[in-house]
Amino acid sequence: METEIKWAKRDAAASNAGDSPAHDYVWPDEGCSRIPFWVYTDEEIYRREQERIFRGPNWSYVALECEIPNPGDFKRSFVGDLPIVVVRDTDGSVNAFSNSCAHRGVAFCQSEHGNAKSFTCPYHHWSYDLKGNVTGLPFRRGYKGKGGMPADFDLKQHRAQPLVVSVRNGAIFASFDATVESFDAYLGPKLLTYFxxxxxxxxxxxxxxxxxxxxxxxxxxxxxxxxxxxxxxxxxxxxxxxxxxxxxxxxxxxxxxxxxxxxxxxxxxxxxxxxxxxxxxxxxxxxxxxxxxxxxxxxxxxxxxxxxxxxxxxxxxxxxxxxxxxxxxxxxxxxxxxxxxxxxxxxxxxxxxxxxxxxxxxxxxxxxxxxxxxxxxxxxxxxxxxxxxxxxxxxxxxxxxxxxxxxxxxxxxxxxxxxxxxxxxxxx
Ligand SMILES: [Fe+2]
Missing domain, CATH: 3.90.380.10 (Naphthalene 1,2-dioxygenase Alpha Subunit; Chain A, domain 1)
Known part of the structure; x- marks a missing residue:
């Protein structure tokens, strides 16, 4: 659910109530030749940027292929302010997933770079494969008949959030939104030539x-x-x-x-x-x-x-x-x-x-x-x-x-x- 944000100009009553911000989120009439300073300072704008831009249908740069040449090589990276892991899979493909444990949200990968067969969250030792799937968790069946996860707990329902990945000539881009257009179309012909x-x-x-x-x-x-x-x-x-x-x-x-x-x-x-x-x-x-x-x-x-x-x-x-x-x-x-x-x-x-x-x-x-x-x-x-x-x-x-x-x-x-x-x- 997106946070409800009032983007339209605040009405006079609200302004008079004394709770209006220093701005009204209305872009100046001059258009794109004016840049309201609240785009650089406002918390709500910042949250909306993370939602619409960095979680939206855009390709964010995350790594170079030469940083993760071998199977199991990984790099801690970011899309917006969202921490992710970029990893070379055993078949040579590149995966990206959120660096946030499916269990309680811990940013489980704390190394900038490395090589791994799997990832284990330090908090409760939930483990992940190179695709970000949860592969196991300690005491799942309890101990001596006590505790453990419910019988219907399905590992497959829990994983680090995957990103779609696009690799072009050594540069790796990722997106949280799988509906994003192809990387070529996203860049357009002119920028693709410069790329x-x-x-x-x-x-x-x-x-x-x-x-x-x-x-x-x-x-x-x-x-x-x-x-x-x-x-x-x-x-x-x-x-x-x-x-x-x-x-x-x-x-x-x-x-x-x-x-x-x-x-x-x-x-x-x-x-x-x-x-x-x-x-x-x-x-x-x-x-x-x-x-x-x-x-x-x-x-x-x-x-x-x-x-x-x-x-x-x-x-x-x-x-x-x-x-x-x-x-x-x-x-x-x-x-x-x-x-x-x-x-x-x-x-x-x-x-x-x-x-x-x-x-x-x-x-x-x-x-x-x-x-x-x-x-x-x-x-x-x-x-x-x-x-x-x-x-x-x-x-x-x-x-x-x-x-x-x-x-x-x-x-x-x-x-x-x-x-x-x-x-x-x-x-x-
Ligand atoms: Fe400069």
Missing amino acids: DRVFDGRKLELLGYMRQRIDGNWKFMFENLKDPYHASLLHVFFVTFGLFRMDAESAIEMDETGRHGAMINRRGGKLDEVAAHEMRQTLRSDMQLKDTRVLDLIREYPGDVTAVMCTIWPNLIIQQQSNTLAMRHLVPRGPGSHDLHWTFFGYADDTPEMRAHRIRQANLMGPAGFVSVDDSEVMVMSQEGVTPYNDRAGVAEMAGRTVEDHDHTVTEVAVRGLYQHYRKVMGL
């Missing part, structure tokens, strides 16, 4: 993890990768060392719904004077790199694009900046906080030099990355500013008020695309 550009069928190699908790709403992170406007202003490293600039050749592309997006950039070219003036606070002539290898670009994909950041609704950012590749997995932690799980990877056929280069270039990213440290900092400031002013709304009008692809990055169009979709899903 397959990095996940081209070559075997992947796990390079390492980084994790951080950011005291800002999870959507701040998701929309950050749909917002190229900030990239040339906030990120001193990008602009000063030329990895991403507003005057470079670039584009923003989306799927039909606006939920997924690709931020595309080609580094290099002569710095444009007008753009340089706009970015003057970010361009730092006093900064130099002692080791410039972190900037090196080894061409590895067709075409001359050097960075494609994909946002795959609802919880994944695929990072390809020069040669650093990572899955950024968003795990909401209440309205005001989220965890970001970074999984850096390369290809199994990388040369030792390429592997070393990818690991070195990973210094751009992560919690203390030369570039991405700025984003984590600014998201905490965002939460600080929206929380006490949650009767206000943000403005996303850069390059218009509508939603369509753009062949430049002086735009907030993909942020509008996101909230156009969000409103539909959330019934706002």
Whole structure:
């Protein structure tokens, strides 16, 4: 049963009763070019997101295949804030089920990774097979004729909640809602092309993890990768060392719904004077790199694009900046906080030099990355500013008020695309 939430505007009587919240859950008339701040702060909105988005018919990223190569290999993961287990079955297929014991709800898998023939809950030792079925429980028949489960207790009626799983070229996605469309249809042709550009069928190699908790709403992170406007202003490293600039050749592309997006950039070219003036606070002539290898670009994909950041609704950012590749997995932690799980990877056929280069270039990213440290900092400031002013709304009008692809990055169009979709899903 869904919680009854009053989504319509509260009537005057209720407002006058003095129990009305700081907002009325009514989206501003301007539409998707406005983002009411209560989407980042409100408990009821957060609950509804978990219900409709993360338990809904969407494909959430949960793991890479190269993290669980062998039968019995497992990884503890999340869909929204819901803990799950992703495991390689004996036949090579991938299963996912809730990390919540069928008995009393314990998150029975506490190891981040491992190999197992079965899982046993630490509390009452209920055991599970690699599909999440309950296979046994101690004292089921009682002891010396006393106690035990009722005679009609049926093990088959009890299991960890299963998720449907889709694997594409090494990346694993899962959904609690079995009615979800096929992964290809879900991504749509444009985003599928960008997905397959990095996940081209070559075997992947796990390079390492980084994790951080950011005291800002999870959507701040998701929309950050749909917002190229900030990239040339906030990120001193990008602009000063030329990895991403507003005057470079670039584009923003989306799927039909606006939920997924690709931020595309080609580094290099002569710095444009007008753009340089706009970015003057970010361009730092006093900064130099002692080791410039972190900037090196080894061409590895067709075409001359050097960075494609994909946002795959609802919880994944695929990072390809020069040669650093990572899955950024968003795990909401209440309205005001989220965890970001970074999984850096390369290809199994990388040369030792390429592997070393990818690991070195990973210094751009992560919690203390030369570039991405700025984003984590600014998201905490965002939460600080929206929380006490949650009767206000943000403005996303850069390059218009509508939603369509753009062949430049002086735009907030993909942020509008996101909230156009969000409103539909959330019934706002
Ligand atoms: Fe950024």
